[in-house]
Amino acid sequence: MTAPLAAAPAAEAIQKPPRGAGEKPSLVGLSRAGIGAELAAIGVEPKQIRMRTAQIWNWIYARGVTDFGDMLNVSKDMRATLADAFTLARPEIVAEQVSEDGTRKWLMRFPPRGAGRPVEIETVYIPEIGRGTLCVSSQVGCTLTCSFCHTGTQKLVRNLTAEEIVGQILVARDRLGDFPDKSTPVGAAVPSEGRLVSNIVMMGMGEPLYNFDNVKEALLIASDGEGLSLSKRRITLSTSGVVPMIPRAGEEIGSMLAISLHAVRDDLRDILVPLNKKYPIAELLDACRAYPGLSNARRITFEYVMLKDINDSAADARELVRLLRGIPAKINLIPFNPWPGVNYQCSDWETIEAFSDIVNRAGYASPIRTPRGRDILAACGQLKSESERMRARERLALEAMMADSED
Template sequence: MPLLQRDAPDALTAERPVRASAIGMDRADMVALMAGMGVPERQRKMRAAQLWHWVYQQGATDVNAMTNMSKAFRAELAEAITLDRPQTVTRQISVDGTRKYLFRLADGNLVETVFIPDDGRGTLCISSQVGCTLTCTFCHTGTQKLVRNLTAGEIVAQVMAARDDLGEWDLPIEARLITNIVLMGMGEPLYNFDAVKKAMLIAQDGDGIAISKRRITLSTSGVVPLIPACGAEIGVNLAISLHATTDEVRNLLVPLNKKYPIAELLDACRAYPGLKNARRITFEYVMLKDVNDSDEDARRLVKLIEGIPAKINLIPFNPWPGSPYECSDWERIEAFADIVNRAGYASPVRTPRGRDIMAACGQLKSASERAPRARRSPASETINAG
């Protein structure tokens, strides 16, 4: 069987074949895999379709489970591919049912993924990078330097591993627990565009993971040149981490604003492909006491987004060790929301989820720093899996 790729040889061992991860392969990759294995051309699409079914619809973790393939072919396939998930280092369960996973990747790097339940079903918040390059001052992830982009396989594998843990592969698609995906974890998704695109097209495929693009939301801090491509090539919902109504304040909170100021960002939003009242842009706005939470800010906000089909998510600031900000008082949040609502925009106040396990919005960080044990609720559960 032809070798797909090889490790660099060292002084003590001969070259040995390296198995490719099937997780993250799209259909074209799987056809190419079959060609590399010497499968006759007329059988490649059929074999690729079989592999796709077992990987993405059945969630197979063992090639030997692929019972519609011959034993001999399964043996060849087992030498060519791996179905390994990232290692679950810890799984923490909040008092509100939120689950936070710390995954170790093949190279030892760590990423965090969060499942947020809602009446038994829910949303999976996934990461696109190890660390982050944006240094947003209110975000814990921003205090961790960017290590590298995730591959498409590492992005998809977060969904696979969470489904493993939730035990939902044996459920019919309509009964599965993960109904939505949000790219709101570690990293800026548009700075890893190609891998995110590939991963989300795999996730959308109706014969596999089958999460509709209408149930996938990509959150960006405002990488303006790639916003049109996000709508045209990935087709998912767009969320903008806005958080301020003047360039002066946003430059402080979201330093990327110095490169792509508010006016340019909102122009890109107005031109977002497929934008309409039934498919609105979500503007995320973290409420920071005495920073961005005045009545004047609220009135300026609705003026800025005038004419854009939109909703505004008001996010109570979630504290993290050493953070320089405080959450706005509840009365101030309600007054802000009232101004936005009167202007005709839905402005739900996001209920903080998973605060006791540092899983809430803006709290993710995979570096070794962790909240002191005393900060954790005794009702939360931590499971060490490795």
């Protein structure tokens, strides 16, 4: 991406792409009011709209149906009418990769919108003992050009719609057998109990706060008790620091917040996260201190990628503690995940542990995130929708970098 920072879009600057002629609208990703409006438009009687909306909502999100014909408590004539007018289609799965550690990555393709072209994004599922976390994308590409991030090398194509964001969650639940009457694939790595998709993190491709309206609509569906029914405490929205939108995220979405910090000095963060030139560290942390609902039970997570000889000194750790004083927080230390062409290296493990010790002694939880899915380019900072087209020599280079980082 070569466009200057000033070219980054405001939250509502990119409009939803229009549908092509003859393309059926989807009911996925619509609010209840939106579904009701669509039903009214096809002539459903006003006195039936509330009931029909509740039925459709339950079938889409609680039961996971993809065919109106399976909505068994809806009359046969109404099912036919719905099928003629609307779709419940999922995104196309172009590729599914499974890491040696059980992490799954899906390359998903969405159809062209209006005069556009098909677009692709990546979504990642990370199974752990007590939970299954889905890393969801909000944009095709990204404008932020963070220098350590593979996604930042892909130009922004467009925002994803609420339908496309919710669609990623539905696909994951489909593929994992996480809907009633569906079975988990044999041999799949999943949590031993409870929901298979128990947590959502908006940490995939794109900056969620530059696509605020669609992300909001999607996450409200995800947290709806009669919808996908995920607790807001299990939904985390990650931002690189779009300061003006942070209060709205707290007030209107109410999810947990994660900040991609990665540096404790403005001069360095200007390089690592160029958005810092617009919203420097002090301004960002002031917004964090004022985040609605902030408490010890609803801490902000600060993401900090560990870059060898760049941001990993003991002095950096002490300054991080000083900066975050007074903010209920957890600091996730992320060993850098390499990708072809990058000039950074991961900090030595001893350095990461020493950094963590300083932060822990100051009273902050400071887990070191175990790299997951590196072998399929599914780890933090590695997502890019063209990754499945990587040339053989680039894959060999990646394997060499990973081997060096593990020595």
